[in-house]
Amino acid sequence: MLSIKDLQVKIGDKSILKGISLDIKPGEVHAIMGPNGSGKSTLSHVLAGKEGYTITGGSIEIEGQDLEEMAPEIRAREGLFLAFQYPVEIPGVSNIYLLKAALNAVRKHQGLTEVDALDFLALVKEKIKLLGMDEKFLYRSVNQGFSGGEKKRNEILQMAVMEPKMCIMDETDSGLDIDALQIVAAGVNSLRSEKRSFLMITHYQRLLDYIVPDVVHVLADGRIVKTGGPELALELEQKGYGWIGQVE
């Protein structure tokens, strides 16, 4: 699904990612953990196509296609989705309008017709229920005045509506209360399928209790310094990141 080879990224003159390789197969769930400032969000932004980063080496492919040349909206239409660590507030654009625009852009790209208003409403209402959100959120401006946890949930609502094949979730768990975490995790689990892959960035084992990853990576100072199974996350929770450096 997603294949990253020796990716090197700079912001200005500063090297942030120093050679990252990742191979995520269809249906797999990967988790990335790592200290603050190690480059996790940078990786997610580069994958989504944000400007301001210079790729100085390596490659990124999604289902064999080179990602680098694709505009962000094309990546999204091709099925790559990023749930942001810090979702942006968009005053004046209603949530439901963006959801519809997003879904139709994806459908059009796939050669499908636009959804009609009634079908769309039915679909959105089903998804919003899945995430335990109030329907009122549909008619509010995107993320405007949402609490931290509400924003995170809203990201997953967008993901559920767009049905991407490569879902990247950047610290979706931070800001969610315990109940919300369970609901969101259940929502994500319901999206799991053998054709859909997940890359979850997190600091905490708790999320991984609910969404059990196949592979866990540790990112430190722009490099993947360790890769293991779900038990690696447990170990990190107990010992912190210090010991990995010693292993190196």
Add this chain to the structure above:
Amino acid sequence: MASAVSSLEKYLEEYDEIKSTLPGQGLDWLVQLRQQGLDQFSTQGFPTTRDEDWRYTNVTPFIKKSFQSVLAKPSTTVLPEQMDHYYVPDCWQVVIVDGHFSNTLSKLDGLPEEVVVMALSDALIKCPDKVKSYLGQAVENEDHGFIHYNTAWFSEGLFVWIPQQVKMKQPLQLVHVVTQENVATATRNLIVAEAGAEGVVIESYFGSQAQAYLTSSISEVFVAENAHLTLYKLQNEASKALHCSGVYSQQEKHSTFNYLDFSFGGLIARNELHVNVGFAAACDLNGLFVGSGRQHFDNHTWINHLQPRGSSRELFKGILDGRARGVFQGCVKVFEDAQKIDSEMHNHNLLLSDNAEIDTKPQLVIYADDVKCAHGVTVGQLDDASVFYLQSRAVSEEEAKNMLTFAFANEMVDQIKVSSFKSYILALLLQKFPQGGIEQEWL
């Protein structure tokens, strides 16, 4: 300079020709008032960029064309079906075409008997004393070439008088249309809400084709004790028009005045807004201007807090593309004994091209000590992070920008409380965003 003088002379020469056709010629007080206006206009002429308040807005080249008063031209017939798209649904309408009231095009059925709504020319025949007590009162202390011109030349206008405690159950729309080329029209509106009265008035200005002409309009607004008046104004003149308007409002105790302006059309549009806020009265002044090409929008506002405990809110937003230029000058003045004033003034602008320009200057002049006044100005481009966020949701860059621009404007549309007018404005605004794929029902 020489040409400016000669063009002024042309206007003055023409005045002798049309004078006898002006409404209210039999009323001594009005003849006198017009003469005063003419005298002052003949010494001052139209404002030039040497006037501090007109520094950024040069009307001289325009005025030089010496537009002919519509009164000097034969009148045109306009068919009702040509007017359809100017009418805002669910409103009463007073229609003025090329400076003349049209009875057949106006729609005033079902208007409550006690409310007086008519053409100013009719009011000067039917209730001249009522007109006399308001005409010129709100602009009495103003000294301004366009006011003097308007006073001397006005051929028509809207007269609205809502008696005490009466609430108009439907908005009233003034439909002002110019169909001819190279003409000058002068319109004077009087809007009066007596104590405890409530009403909504929509002033709308249109031009039928891409023609050059001058619209001069002055509205004098009187909001008595406990009265609540909302005035919407839509300026959608033809693309080469010069639109110069002034709204002068006098607010008494505990009254509210809400004003919301939409400027879309014309080549040069100057809006002046002068509000005198009385004791514990509140005013809310808002505006949106959307310009492209070489359009020029100038908004000058003055809020005077003459009495204590008043409040004022002001928000003007501008969106400028191409080589369009905007001016915002807002002045809030709090007089010596006007304590406990709460005032806020904001101006936010979006520049969509490198060649667009805005000059903005909020100003506070405060002589009282116990007041709360805030102001803020922003000038900028669309936020990159927002554009990227929308792109990451599969929306194209162009559509994302359109969406954000539209959202910026939509905040002002959202303030419209009359749903038929809201849809009307939204439809006009959508025409300004042709390639966005914005769907009205989803906003």
